[in-house]
Amino acid sequence: MSKPKRKREAAELYQRITRSTAQTVLDEDEAGERDEPQNHAGTPITNDMLAASRELARLIPLSPHPKRDLPKMKKFRFQLLHTWMLEHLEPCRVADVGGGKGLLTYLLQQSGWPATVIDPVHQSLPVKYKDLQIDKQVHIDPAGRVPRIDRTFAAEIARDFDLLVAMHAHGCNIQLIDAAAEYERNVILLPCCIIQEPLQPPAGVHWIQWLVDYATGKGFALEPFRLNFRGQNIGFYAQRRSHGSPRI
Numbered sequence: 001m002s003k004p005k006r007k008r009e010a011a012e013l014y015q016r017i018t019r020s021t022a023q024t025v026l027d028e029d030e031a032g033e034r035d036e037p038q039n040h041a042g043t044p045i046t047n048d049m050l051a052a053s054r055e056l057a058r059l060i061p062l063s064p065h066p067k068r069d070l071p072k073m074k075k076f077r078f079q080l081l082h083t084w085m086l087e088h089l090e091p092c093r094v095a096d097v098g099g100g101k102g103l104l105t106y107l108l109q110q111s112g113w114p115a116t117v118i119d120p121v122h123q124s125l126p127v128k129y130k131d132l133q134i135d136k137q138v139h140i141d142p143a144g145r146v147p148r149i150d151r152t153f154a155a156e157i158a159r160d161f162d163l164l165v166a167m168h169a170h171g172c173n174i175q176l177i178d179a180a181a182e183y184e185r186n187v188i189l190l191p192c193c194i195i196q197e198p199l200q201p202p203a204g205v206h207w208i209q210w211l212v213d214y215a216t217g218k219g220f221a222l223e224p225f226r227l228n229f230r231g232q233n234i235g236f237y238a239q240r241r242s243h244g245s246p247r248i
């Protein structure tokens with residue numbers, strides 16, 4: 001294959017992968033596909049549930065043939081969230097709460113954002129990851145490190161950051177909203193389940209909707225989004241209303 005053709009194909013792949021959330025799908029058939037621990041409140045949110053939500057309704061896929069549109073990028077949630085952040089937010093100090101191995105923090109650091117993993121379980125960076133832009137595996141220097149605070153999240157940690165991010169960090173969602181409200185910080189949550197959370201939604205209320213209402217009640221402006229990976233792929237950016245206009 002010629003070099004220009006390869007480049008064009010890589011660019012097209014990247015466009016497809018990072019296409020806006022409106023074309024991303026999780027319909028009732030796929031709702032059973034999961035890669036996270038679940039309980040009833042962590043059940044993937046269906047289109048019916050989305051339609052009933054003022055804030056989340058816009059995440060329903062627009063295409064009449066959503067399954068044909070875009071294959072799900074099962075393993076690439078860190079890359080997809082990283083891209084979303086770069087496209088929608090200004091660089092800022094990020095606390096990657098429950099960040100695990102630290103790939104999101106690593107990618108943000110590579111993009112010039114000061115980011116730190118907050119996680120009580122110390123883990124090494126993965127040895128490689130797929131760069132979606134060039135559609136290639138990239139090796140991480142074995143000596144590579146990201147800043148880490150190896151402890152559970154506590155509200156006062158928010159003081160040193162502008163943005164608290166928690167992807168599938170069960171037990172941390174309510175705490176992050178509370179801390180962000182207390183220290184006037186912004187939050188990105190991609191909730192998975194209600195395990196270890198101090199409060200629980202009442203029967204019939206989906207966990208994500210409950211968090212949306214909770215954050216709204218604390219004075220945040222909410223921007224929901226959906227990323228193109230399989231599983232718990234709905235998130236929201238909660239911004240303090242006093243912080244001026246969001247870039248999004």
Ligand SMILES: C[S@@+](CC[C@H](N)C(=O)[O-])C[C@H]1O[C@@H](n2cnc3c(N)ncnc32)[C@H](O)[C@@H]1O
Nearest residue numbers: 097098099100118119120121152153167168169
């Ligand atoms: C399901 S994993 C998600 C890891 C990563 N964000 C991802 O998307 O793959 C949850 C992570 O949260 C961490 N964690 C659990 N409780 C925490 C707490 N109170 N504060 C910070 N991290 C916590 C765990 O150690 C674990 O690494």
